[in-house]
Amino acid sequence: MKLHYYPGCTLKEKAVALDISTREAMKRLDVELVEPEGWTCCGAEYPLTEEKIVGLAAPIRVLRQVRDEGGEVLVTTCSFCFAVLKRANKALRDDPLKRKRINAFLRDDIQIDPLTKARTTDFEDYNGEVQVLHLLEYLRDRVGTPKIKSRLKRDLKGLAVAPYYGCRLLRPQEEMAFDEPDAPRVFEDFLEAVGCSAVDYAFKQECCGSYLSVSLPDAATEASYRVLRAAQMEGARAVTVTCPLCFYNMDSRQAAIKEKFLDFSGLPVLYFTQILAWALGVDREVLGLGEHAVPADSLFEEVPTTEVRT
Amino acid sequence: MRVKLKAGPEQRTFIDRIEELSGENVFACYQCGRCSAGCPMASEMDLLPNQIIRLVQMGLLEDVLRSKTLFLCASCFTCESRCPKGIDMARVMEAVRHILDPKGKDAFGPGEISPELAKELPQQVMVALCRKFAK
Ligand code: SF4
Ligand code: SF4
Numbered sequence: 303m304k305l306h307y308y309p310g311c312t313l314k315e316k317a318v319a320l321d322i323s324t325r326e327a328m329k330r331l332d333v334e335l336v337e338p339e340g341w342t343c344c345g346a347e348y349p350l351t352e353e354k355i356v357g358l359a360a361p362i363r364v365l366r367q368v369r370d371e372g373g374e375v376l377v378t379t380c381s382f383c384f385a386v387l388k389r390a391n392k393a394l395r396d397d398p399l400k401r402k403r404i405n406a407f408l409r410d411d412i413q414i415d416p417l418t419k420a421r422t423t424d425f426e427d428y429n430g431e432v433q434v435l436h437l438l439e440y441l442r443d444r445v446g447t448p449k450i451k452s453r454l455k456r457d458l459k460g461l462a463v464a465p466y467y468g469c470r471l472l473r474p475q476e477e478m479a480f481d482e483p484d485a486p487r488v489f490e491d492f493l494e495a496v497g498c499s500a501v502d503y504a505f506k507q508e509c510c511g512s513y514l515s516v517s518l519p520d521a522a523t524e525a526s527y528r529v530l531r532a533a534q535m536e537g538a539r540a541v542t543v544t545c546p547l548c549f550y551n552m553d554s555r556q557a558a559i560k561e562k563f564l565d566f567s568g569l570p571v572l573y574f575t576q577i578l579a580w581a582l583g584v585d586r587e588v589l590g591l592g593e594h595a596v597p598a599d600s601l602f603e604e605v606p607t608t609e610v611r612t
Numbered sequence: 613m614r615v616k617l618k619a620g621p622e623q624r625t626f627i628d629r630i631e632e633l634s635g636e637n638v639f640a641c642y643q644c645g646r647c648s649a650g651c652p653m654a655s656e657m658d659l660l661p662n663q664i665i666r667l668v669q670m671g672l673l674e675d676v677l678r679s680k681t682l683f684l685c686a687s688c689f690t691c692e693s694r695c696p697k698g699i700d701m702a703r704v705m706e707a708v709r710h711i712l713d714p715k716g717k718d719a720f721g722p723g724e725i726s727p728e729l730a731k732e733l734p735q736q737v738m739v740a741l742c743r744k745f746a747k
Contacts, residue, residue: 311735346739350687350706351633357743382736473689474700483693509652509688513741516733517720518684521656528652546734554732 307335317546319590381545395430455583464533465489623671633707647691
Protein backbone atom coordinates (compact mmCIF):
# COMPACT_ATOMS: atom_id res chain seq x y z
CA MET A 303 0.00 0.00 0.00
CA LYS A 304 1.23 3.48 -0.87
CA LEU A 305 1.11 6.29 1.63
CA HIS A 306 2.15 9.92 1.33
CA TYR A 307 4.95 10.80 3.69
CA TYR A 308 6.50 14.20 4.36
CA PRO A 309 10.00 13.78 5.81
CA GLY A 310 10.85 17.48 6.13
CA CYS A 311 14.26 19.05 5.69
CA THR A 312 15.91 17.81 8.88
CA LEU A 313 15.33 14.17 8.02
CA LYS A 314 17.37 14.60 4.86
CA GLU A 315 20.34 16.06 6.70
CA LYS A 316 20.73 15.78 10.44
CA ALA A 317 18.13 13.17 11.24
CA VAL A 318 18.69 10.59 8.51
CA ALA A 319 18.30 7.89 11.15
CA LEU A 320 14.69 8.94 11.67
CA ASP A 321 13.98 8.85 7.94
CA ILE A 322 15.62 5.50 7.23
CA SER A 323 14.20 3.71 10.23
CA THR A 324 10.72 5.02 9.35
CA ARG A 325 10.95 3.69 5.80
CA GLU A 326 12.40 0.35 6.81
CA ALA A 327 9.81 -0.18 9.52
CA MET A 328 6.86 0.76 7.34
CA LYS A 329 8.04 -1.55 4.59
CA ARG A 330 7.73 -4.39 7.05
CA LEU A 331 4.18 -3.30 7.75
CA ASP A 332 3.35 -3.43 4.00
CA VAL A 333 3.33 0.35 3.59
CA GLU A 334 5.38 2.01 0.89
CA LEU A 335 6.04 5.64 1.70
CA VAL A 336 5.96 8.13 -1.15
CA GLU A 337 7.13 11.72 -0.88
CA PRO A 338 5.11 14.48 -2.53
CA GLU A 339 6.87 15.45 -5.77
CA GLY A 340 9.22 18.41 -5.35
CA TRP A 341 8.21 19.07 -1.75
CA THR A 342 9.45 22.22 -0.06
CA CYS A 343 9.95 23.44 3.50
CA CYS A 344 6.92 23.36 5.83
CA GLY A 345 7.99 26.58 7.55
CA ALA A 346 8.73 24.87 10.89
CA GLU A 347 6.67 27.33 12.95
CA TYR A 348 2.94 27.91 12.76
CA PRO A 349 2.37 31.69 12.67
CA LEU A 350 0.74 32.81 15.90
CA THR A 351 -0.48 36.24 14.89
CA GLU A 352 -3.32 36.95 12.57
CA GLU A 353 -1.14 39.08 10.31
CA LYS A 354 1.69 36.63 9.70
CA ILE A 355 -0.68 34.72 7.48
CA VAL A 356 1.95 34.24 4.79
CA GLY A 357 3.50 31.59 7.06
CA LEU A 358 0.62 29.36 5.99
CA ALA A 359 1.72 29.34 2.36
CA ALA A 360 4.60 26.89 2.82
CA PRO A 361 2.65 24.11 4.58
CA ILE A 362 -0.37 24.54 2.32
CA ARG A 363 1.78 24.22 -0.79
CA VAL A 364 2.93 20.81 0.46
CA LEU A 365 -0.63 19.72 1.24
CA ARG A 366 -1.95 20.91 -2.10
CA GLN A 367 0.67 18.81 -3.85
CA VAL A 368 -0.38 15.74 -1.89
CA ARG A 369 -4.00 16.33 -2.86
CA ASP A 370 -3.05 16.82 -6.51
CA GLU A 371 -1.27 13.47 -6.45
CA GLY A 372 -4.45 11.85 -5.20
CA GLY A 373 -3.30 11.50 -1.59
CA GLU A 374 -5.91 11.56 1.15
CA VAL A 375 -3.59 11.16 4.08
CA LEU A 376 -0.17 12.63 4.77
CA VAL A 377 1.98 11.20 7.55
CA THR A 378 4.97 12.87 9.20
CA THR A 379 7.26 11.97 12.05
CA CYS A 380 8.98 15.26 12.96
CA SER A 381 6.86 17.05 15.56
CA PHE A 382 7.56 20.47 14.07
CA CYS A 383 6.43 19.47 10.57
CA PHE A 384 3.43 17.72 12.04
CA ALA A 385 2.30 20.73 14.08
CA VAL A 386 2.65 23.24 11.24
CA LEU A 387 0.98 21.04 8.65
CA LYS A 388 -1.84 20.04 10.94
CA ARG A 389 -2.58 23.53 12.23
CA ALA A 390 -2.33 25.19 8.81
CA ASN A 391 -4.65 22.57 7.38
CA LYS A 392 -7.21 23.22 10.10
CA ALA A 393 -6.89 26.97 9.63
CA LEU A 394 -7.76 26.61 5.96
CA ARG A 395 -10.64 24.29 6.68
CA ASP A 396 -12.15 26.54 9.32
CA ASP A 397 -11.47 30.07 8.12
CA PRO A 398 -12.84 31.20 4.75
CA LEU A 399 -10.77 34.37 4.77
CA LYS A 400 -7.47 32.50 5.26
CA ARG A 401 -8.53 30.07 2.60
CA LYS A 402 -9.14 32.86 0.15
CA ARG A 403 -5.96 34.75 0.90
CA ILE A 404 -3.60 31.78 0.85
CA ASN A 405 -5.07 30.35 -2.32
CA ALA A 406 -4.78 33.75 -3.98
CA PHE A 407 -1.14 33.86 -2.95
CA LEU A 408 -0.39 30.33 -4.14
CA ARG A 409 -2.03 30.88 -7.51
CA ASP A 410 1.23 32.43 -8.72
CA ASP A 411 3.13 29.19 -8.20
CA ILE A 412 4.99 27.70 -11.11
CA GLN A 413 6.09 24.10 -10.98
CA ILE A 414 8.68 22.75 -13.40
CA ASP A 415 8.99 19.03 -13.86
CA PRO A 416 12.70 18.18 -13.43
CA LEU A 417 12.63 15.60 -16.22
CA THR A 418 10.30 16.84 -18.89
CA LYS A 419 10.72 20.54 -18.04
CA ALA A 420 6.95 20.85 -18.37
CA ARG A 421 5.50 23.84 -16.52
CA THR A 422 2.43 23.71 -14.35
CA THR A 423 0.88 27.04 -13.49
CA ASP A 424 -2.68 26.01 -13.00
CA PHE A 425 -3.47 24.95 -9.47
CA GLU A 426 -6.83 24.19 -8.00
CA ASP A 427 -7.65 25.91 -4.70
CA TYR A 428 -6.80 23.88 -1.64
CA ASN A 429 -9.46 23.72 1.03
CA GLY A 430 -8.01 21.39 3.63
CA GLU A 431 -8.90 18.13 1.89
CA VAL A 432 -5.89 16.11 3.06
CA GLN A 433 -5.80 14.53 6.50
CA VAL A 434 -2.53 15.11 8.37
CA LEU A 435 -1.52 12.29 10.69
CA HIS A 436 1.50 11.69 12.86
CA LEU A 437 3.03 8.27 12.31
CA LEU A 438 2.11 7.32 15.90
CA GLU A 439 -1.53 8.01 15.08
CA TYR A 440 -1.27 6.14 11.83
CA LEU A 441 0.19 3.11 13.62
CA ARG A 442 -2.52 3.24 16.26
CA ASP A 443 -5.53 3.88 14.02
CA ARG A 444 -4.71 2.48 10.61
CA VAL A 445 -2.20 -0.29 11.21
CA GLY A 446 -3.33 -1.33 14.67
CA THR A 447 -1.59 -3.13 17.51
CA PRO A 448 -2.57 -6.67 16.45
CA LYS A 449 -0.89 -6.27 13.07
CA ILE A 450 2.24 -4.73 14.59
CA LYS A 451 2.43 -7.59 17.09
CA SER A 452 1.98 -10.18 14.38
CA ARG A 453 5.02 -8.81 12.52
CA LEU A 454 7.45 -8.58 15.42
CA LYS A 455 10.73 -10.38 14.83
CA ARG A 456 12.58 -9.53 17.99
CA ASP A 457 11.61 -9.77 21.59
CA LEU A 458 12.52 -6.51 23.32
CA LYS A 459 11.82 -8.16 26.69
CA GLY A 460 10.08 -5.19 28.20
CA LEU A 461 13.00 -2.81 27.77
CA ALA A 462 12.19 0.20 29.95
CA VAL A 463 11.84 3.18 27.63
CA ALA A 464 10.56 6.65 28.55
CA PRO A 465 8.30 8.19 25.89
CA TYR A 466 8.90 11.91 25.42
CA TYR A 467 6.10 13.91 23.82
CA GLY A 468 7.62 17.37 24.15
CA CYS A 469 5.71 20.47 23.23
CA ARG A 470 4.47 20.15 19.69
CA LEU A 471 2.55 16.88 19.50
CA LEU A 472 -0.09 17.56 22.11
CA ARG A 473 -0.77 21.27 22.31
CA PRO A 474 -2.92 23.25 21.60
CA GLN A 475 -5.23 20.32 22.09
CA GLU A 476 -8.11 21.85 20.18
CA GLU A 477 -6.00 22.06 17.04
CA MET A 478 -3.66 19.11 17.39
CA ALA A 479 -6.41 16.72 18.55
CA PHE A 480 -3.64 14.17 19.05
CA ASP A 481 -4.18 12.91 22.57
CA GLU A 482 -5.06 14.12 26.06
CA PRO A 483 -2.36 16.76 26.88
CA ASP A 484 -2.16 15.86 30.57
CA ALA A 485 -2.50 12.10 30.34
CA PRO A 486 -1.51 10.98 26.83
CA ARG A 487 -1.41 7.26 25.96
CA VAL A 488 -0.52 6.97 22.29
CA PHE A 489 3.25 6.80 22.79
CA GLU A 490 2.95 4.42 25.74
CA ASP A 491 0.64 2.13 23.79
CA PHE A 492 3.06 2.14 20.89
CA LEU A 493 5.96 1.14 23.12
CA GLU A 494 3.97 -1.65 24.69
CA ALA A 495 2.87 -2.89 21.28
CA VAL A 496 6.48 -3.34 20.19
CA GLY A 497 7.46 -5.15 23.37
CA CYS A 498 8.97 -2.38 25.52
CA SER A 499 7.65 -1.26 28.85
CA ALA A 500 6.70 2.43 28.88
CA VAL A 501 8.20 4.35 31.78
CA ASP A 502 5.83 6.77 33.45
CA TYR A 503 7.56 9.96 34.57
CA ALA A 504 6.71 13.54 35.35
CA PHE A 505 8.30 15.43 32.48
CA LYS A 506 7.09 13.61 29.39
CA GLN A 507 5.12 16.56 28.06
CA GLU A 508 7.41 19.32 29.30
CA CYS A 509 9.54 21.42 26.97
CA CYS A 510 13.17 20.46 26.13
CA GLY A 511 14.06 24.11 25.50
CA SER A 512 13.12 23.89 21.82
CA TYR A 513 14.74 26.55 19.61
CA LEU A 514 16.15 28.35 22.65
CA SER A 515 18.99 25.83 22.54
CA VAL A 516 20.55 28.14 19.95
CA SER A 517 19.77 31.56 21.40
CA LEU A 518 19.98 30.59 25.07
CA PRO A 519 21.80 27.25 25.36
CA ASP A 520 21.92 27.21 29.16
CA ALA A 521 18.16 27.32 29.46
CA ALA A 522 17.82 24.40 27.06
CA THR A 523 20.52 22.46 28.89
CA GLU A 524 18.53 22.79 32.07
CA ALA A 525 15.18 21.99 30.50
CA SER A 526 16.57 18.88 28.80
CA TYR A 527 18.28 17.78 31.99
CA ARG A 528 14.98 17.91 33.88
CA VAL A 529 13.42 15.54 31.35
CA LEU A 530 16.32 13.10 31.19
CA ARG A 531 16.83 13.01 34.93
CA ALA A 532 13.14 12.41 35.63
CA ALA A 533 13.14 9.52 33.15
CA GLN A 534 16.28 8.04 34.64
CA MET A 535 14.94 8.27 38.18
CA GLU A 536 11.98 6.16 37.11
CA GLY A 537 14.28 3.47 35.77
CA ALA A 538 14.33 4.27 32.06
CA ARG A 539 17.14 2.70 29.99
CA ALA A 540 16.47 5.16 27.17
CA VAL A 541 14.28 8.10 26.24
CA THR A 542 12.46 7.99 22.94
CA VAL A 543 11.44 10.98 20.82
CA THR A 544 9.68 11.80 17.55
CA CYS A 545 11.40 15.13 16.91
CA PRO A 546 14.95 15.82 15.65
CA LEU A 547 15.12 18.95 17.78
CA CYS A 548 14.21 17.06 20.96
CA PHE A 549 16.87 14.57 19.88
CA TYR A 550 19.45 17.30 19.42
CA ASN A 551 18.69 18.93 22.76
CA MET A 552 18.76 15.70 24.71
CA ASP A 553 21.37 13.68 22.82
CA SER A 554 23.87 16.01 21.14
CA ARG A 555 23.88 18.38 24.09
CA GLN A 556 24.19 15.69 26.71
CA ALA A 557 27.88 16.37 27.26
CA ALA A 558 26.97 19.93 28.30
CA ILE A 559 24.20 18.57 30.50
CA LYS A 560 26.54 16.16 32.27
CA GLU A 561 29.12 18.86 32.82
CA LYS A 562 26.58 21.12 34.48
CA PHE A 563 24.63 18.51 36.44
CA LEU A 564 26.90 16.08 38.17
CA ASP A 565 24.10 13.83 39.42
CA PHE A 566 23.25 12.84 35.87
CA SER A 567 25.10 9.89 34.41
CA GLY A 568 23.89 9.79 30.81
CA LEU A 569 20.97 8.16 29.03
CA PRO A 570 20.63 7.14 25.38
CA VAL A 571 17.99 8.88 23.25
CA LEU A 572 16.27 6.98 20.44
CA TYR A 573 13.86 7.82 17.68
CA PHE A 574 10.67 5.83 18.15
CA THR A 575 11.06 4.44 14.65
CA GLN A 576 14.45 2.95 15.50
CA ILE A 577 12.75 0.88 18.19
CA LEU A 578 9.94 -0.07 15.81
CA ALA A 579 12.31 -1.02 13.01
CA TRP A 580 14.46 -3.07 15.38
CA ALA A 581 11.48 -4.94 16.77
CA LEU A 582 10.29 -5.66 13.24
CA GLY A 583 13.62 -7.25 12.38
CA VAL A 584 15.54 -4.51 10.58
CA ASP A 585 19.33 -4.90 10.76
CA ARG A 586 21.20 -2.86 13.29
CA GLU A 587 23.44 -1.35 10.61
CA VAL A 588 20.58 0.52 8.98
CA LEU A 589 19.22 2.10 12.15
CA GLY A 590 21.54 5.09 11.92
CA LEU A 591 23.09 4.50 15.32
CA GLY A 592 26.19 6.36 14.21
CA GLU A 593 24.22 9.62 14.48
CA HIS A 594 23.97 9.33 18.24
CA ALA A 595 26.26 11.35 20.49
CA VAL A 596 25.32 9.15 23.44
CA PRO A 597 26.05 5.58 22.29
CA ALA A 598 22.90 3.52 22.04
CA ASP A 599 24.41 0.39 20.49
CA SER A 600 24.32 -1.64 23.67
CA LEU A 601 20.53 -1.40 23.78
CA PHE A 602 20.38 -3.08 20.43
CA GLU A 603 22.82 -5.81 21.36
CA GLU A 604 21.39 -7.25 24.48
CA VAL A 605 18.07 -8.30 23.04
CA PRO A 606 18.25 -11.73 21.44
CA THR A 607 17.58 -11.71 17.72
CA THR A 608 15.37 -14.73 17.60
CA GLU A 609 11.98 -14.86 15.96
CA VAL A 610 9.12 -14.01 18.26
CA ARG A 611 6.32 -16.50 18.40
CA THR A 612 2.96 -14.80 18.00
CA MET B 613 6.00 47.56 41.94
CA ARG B 614 4.67 51.09 41.83
CA VAL B 615 3.25 52.07 38.47
CA LYS B 616 1.67 55.18 37.18
CA LEU B 617 -1.35 54.32 35.08
CA LYS B 618 -2.32 56.23 32.01
CA ALA B 619 -5.47 55.55 30.07
CA GLY B 620 -5.00 57.61 26.94
CA PRO B 621 -5.48 56.71 23.30
CA GLU B 622 -1.94 55.36 23.04
CA GLN B 623 -2.65 52.74 25.72
CA ARG B 624 -6.01 51.87 24.20
CA THR B 625 -4.45 51.41 20.75
CA PHE B 626 -1.75 49.17 22.20
CA ILE B 627 -4.25 46.92 23.94
CA ASP B 628 -6.54 46.77 20.90
CA ARG B 629 -3.63 45.95 18.65
CA ILE B 630 -2.45 43.11 20.88
CA GLU B 631 -5.96 41.68 20.94
CA GLU B 632 -6.32 42.02 17.19
CA LEU B 633 -2.99 40.35 16.44
CA SER B 634 -3.22 37.57 19.01
CA GLY B 635 -6.93 36.89 18.72
CA GLU B 636 -6.98 36.61 22.53
CA ASN B 637 -9.13 38.58 24.97
CA VAL B 638 -6.49 39.86 27.40
CA PHE B 639 -9.11 41.08 29.87
CA ALA B 640 -10.31 37.53 30.40
CA CYS B 641 -7.18 36.97 32.51
CA TYR B 642 -7.86 37.03 36.25
CA GLN B 643 -4.24 36.62 37.31
CA CYS B 644 -4.42 33.12 38.73
CA GLY B 645 -0.78 32.58 37.72
CA ARG B 646 -1.16 29.07 36.35
CA CYS B 647 0.60 30.08 33.13
CA SER B 648 3.68 31.17 35.04
CA ALA B 649 3.57 28.20 37.40
CA GLY B 650 3.91 25.79 34.49
CA CYS B 651 6.25 27.78 32.28
CA PRO B 652 9.56 25.95 31.75
CA MET B 653 11.40 29.21 31.12
CA ALA B 654 9.98 31.15 34.10
CA SER B 655 13.26 31.09 36.02
CA GLU B 656 15.02 32.97 33.21
CA MET B 657 12.35 35.62 32.73
CA ASP B 658 12.36 39.19 34.03
CA LEU B 659 8.57 39.34 33.79
CA LEU B 660 6.49 36.20 34.22
CA PRO B 661 3.82 35.35 31.64
CA ASN B 662 0.98 36.46 33.95
CA GLN B 663 2.83 39.73 34.59
CA ILE B 664 3.16 40.35 30.88
CA ILE B 665 -0.56 39.99 30.39
CA ARG B 666 -1.29 42.17 33.43
CA LEU B 667 0.91 44.94 32.04
CA VAL B 668 -0.86 44.62 28.70
CA GLN B 669 -4.21 45.03 30.47
CA MET B 670 -2.89 48.19 32.10
CA GLY B 671 -1.57 49.49 28.80
CA LEU B 672 2.01 49.71 30.10
CA LEU B 673 3.53 49.21 26.70
CA GLU B 674 7.09 50.38 27.43
CA ASP B 675 7.49 47.85 30.22
CA VAL B 676 6.17 45.04 28.05
CA LEU B 677 8.22 45.95 24.99
CA ARG B 678 11.40 46.12 27.09
CA SER B 679 11.00 42.71 28.65
CA LYS B 680 13.48 39.92 27.99
CA THR B 681 10.61 37.48 28.40
CA LEU B 682 9.46 38.00 24.82
CA PHE B 683 12.55 36.18 23.61
CA LEU B 684 12.53 33.49 26.25
CA CYS B 685 9.17 32.06 25.36
CA ALA B 686 9.67 28.73 23.59
CA SER B 687 6.07 28.60 22.30
CA CYS B 688 5.63 25.31 24.11
CA PHE B 689 1.94 26.00 24.81
CA THR B 690 2.10 24.66 28.35
CA CYS B 691 0.46 27.87 29.54
CA GLU B 692 -2.21 27.53 26.88
CA SER B 693 -3.12 24.05 28.07
CA ARG B 694 -3.36 25.18 31.68
CA CYS B 695 -5.09 28.55 31.52
CA PRO B 696 -8.57 28.25 33.04
CA LYS B 697 -9.69 31.15 30.87
CA GLY B 698 -8.51 29.63 27.63
CA ILE B 699 -5.90 32.28 26.90
CA ASP B 700 -2.98 31.33 24.69
CA MET B 701 -0.07 33.32 26.14
CA ALA B 702 2.24 32.21 23.34
CA ARG B 703 0.00 34.18 20.98
CA VAL B 704 0.09 37.23 23.24
CA MET B 705 3.91 37.03 23.31
CA GLU B 706 4.02 36.73 19.52
CA ALA B 707 1.71 39.73 19.15
CA VAL B 708 4.01 41.83 21.34
CA ARG B 709 7.07 40.73 19.36
CA HIS B 710 5.17 41.65 16.22
CA ILE B 711 4.70 45.27 17.26
CA LEU B 712 8.27 45.82 18.47
CA ASP B 713 10.01 48.49 16.42
CA PRO B 714 9.77 47.02 12.92
CA LYS B 715 12.96 48.77 11.87
CA GLY B 716 14.81 47.67 14.98
CA LYS B 717 17.50 45.02 15.17
CA ASP B 718 16.56 41.36 14.98
CA ALA B 719 16.49 39.75 18.41
CA PHE B 720 18.12 36.81 16.74
CA GLY B 721 18.96 36.46 13.08
CA PRO B 722 20.71 33.98 10.82
CA GLY B 723 23.96 35.97 11.14
CA GLU B 724 24.26 34.92 14.75
CA ILE B 725 24.63 31.24 13.94
CA SER B 726 28.30 30.49 13.34
CA PRO B 727 29.17 28.15 10.44
CA GLU B 728 30.49 25.54 12.91
CA LEU B 729 27.28 25.60 14.89
CA ALA B 730 25.17 25.53 11.73
CA LYS B 731 26.87 22.27 10.78
CA GLU B 732 25.74 20.69 13.99
CA LEU B 733 22.20 22.04 14.30
CA PRO B 734 19.11 20.32 12.96
CA GLN B 735 17.76 22.35 10.02
CA GLN B 736 14.36 22.87 11.60
CA VAL B 737 15.76 24.82 14.55
CA MET B 738 17.39 27.43 12.33
CA VAL B 739 14.18 27.95 10.39
CA ALA B 740 12.09 28.02 13.57
CA LEU B 741 14.30 30.43 15.43
CA CYS B 742 14.51 32.92 12.59
CA ARG B 743 10.77 32.70 12.06
CA LYS B 744 10.23 33.49 15.71
CA PHE B 745 12.85 36.08 16.51
CA ALA B 746 13.90 37.78 13.27
CA LYS B 747 11.81 40.46 11.62
S1 SF4 C 1 -3.32 31.15 33.43
FE1 SF4 C 1 -4.68 32.46 32.17
S2 SF4 C 1 -6.01 33.51 33.65
FE2 SF4 C 1 -4.30 32.64 34.82
S3 SF4 C 1 -2.79 34.31 34.94
FE3 SF4 C 1 -2.25 33.11 33.14
S4 SF4 C 1 -3.31 34.07 31.41
FE4 SF4 C 1 -4.24 34.84 33.30
S1 SF4 D 1 4.50 29.05 25.64
FE1 SF4 D 1 6.06 30.49 26.40
S2 SF4 D 1 5.11 31.50 28.16
FE2 SF4 D 1 3.89 29.69 27.72
S3 SF4 D 1 4.73 28.09 29.08
FE3 SF4 D 1 5.80 27.91 27.10
S4 SF4 D 1 7.66 29.16 27.30
FE4 SF4 D 1 6.25 29.78 28.96
